[in-house]
Amino acid sequence: MSLPHRCHLCPRACGADRAAGQAGYCGADDRLLVARAALHHWEEPCLSGAPEDVRGSGTVFFSGCTLRCCYCQNYPISQEGVGKAITVEHLAEIFLRLQSEGARNINLVTATQYLPQVRHALDLARADGLTLPVAYNTGGYETVAAVKALAGYVDIWLTDFKYADPDLAQRLSSAREYPAVAESALRQMLEQTGAPVYDHEGFLQRGVIVRHLALPGCVRDSRNVLKILARLQKETGIPFVPSLMSQFTPFYKAEAQGLGRRITTYEYRQVVDEAIRLGLTDGYMQEKSSAREEYTPPFDLEGV
Template structure:
């Protein structure tokens, strides 16, 4: 693949900025065509079938094309923290994570670097990479970009953040989020099909859809559960997350300054059970008090 051609008039994400990232210009994601990574290490805070006992080989890419106002990873999504590396170095990182015992290679916020990632996977497979590849995304994806990944990605770990267009406009400047997230999910399912696990219970193929419950938005959460279960049943896994922690500048969003009340989260779990959902992950205890956010100190890069 000639990965450079994809950056001349970049349209990898639904924003379709059309900027020439090869010339150093930046689109909404805040990144040029220079491949930039903030951290590459074993990560224990994913779903159990992803992190397992040895950890997920997680690569955090700098930049983001979604830009949620409540982002927990603002240091890299908008702050620009990270190190510029070559495609070959990325392939070497994949191999190093495999050598460390990672259950999989986990690509976090990868959309704006998809062509280079594919080239790095091509190189690393020749080096002996055999782990499942996880595409860890906010869900705001284009079908054309996902089609490039067919045959390269084994597991889609995707968000479904909003169903209400007003919420997606207010919190992510992306009124069409639900449209793109639903179409993306169709393509992801077309590529992976039903979930497959190994003898250790680690996912080898399939989809996990994450939804982080937001303060005051339990009705939208129910709409998302309805959509996912009505369309995919237990052929996908739903991960209901209660780890929302107020962060960043929320002066214009006072409704986001509170954590989700435990009873609200518990009622949502009950709703999913009553709906018939069986394949799901939930979080217990005061997870909003724990650190799911690693130090983006360049480890492993």
């Protein structure tokens, strides 16, 4: 699988000639850009352990993004191009180095724009002894074809489900079709990966984690997202790990879109109550005090 001459790797289907070096909507061209590769301690406990766990998740942050979230906490790499060009062979070496450092898993953050290179790097790393489960950390804006192309490569899907309302998705992420796209992608992830499987220490080896970040002033949409998730779980019969997040911090251009504050305790409590009512309780509900900037690591090219 090589870089496309007309790129359709993501739902934008922008048609950029990536193979010839033309940048797509995501900002990626024919180079492989990585901004950070290190042990990370702030994922769900079943991925990175407790905060004091020295091992953590072997997280690789890729540059560029197929979404345009006005509140992105990783905006220097998602939308401002921070990153270093590396070879596929070096990416494979990074995976193996993280394994040697004790990583619980390999965690690929926003990697779809580099899907051909990532698959190649995983092939190389596995041939040289990579045995860790691979987690795919995505905003949920994926084509069914991309999810299928990662069968046999991805063990754990760590996906967002951001919005139920197309108008909200357009205003905050420039992606009106996000709800329908995310639902189709999640259904494929569930059918492809199956129910969660844990090791003897409680670390996830296979399965799907679905994150939802509760946004200030958007309680109604959060409730509707949770209703979609509950319906999908019922329709597929495949359980997943829900992860309800309260950590919203007004980064980047959030204030200009009316998101200039953190979510209140009352707002978040309403979202949590809805999750409980719908039976989405076999997962994680972040403490309200978790809205801290430490969840965003420095993108200083560490480990690259």
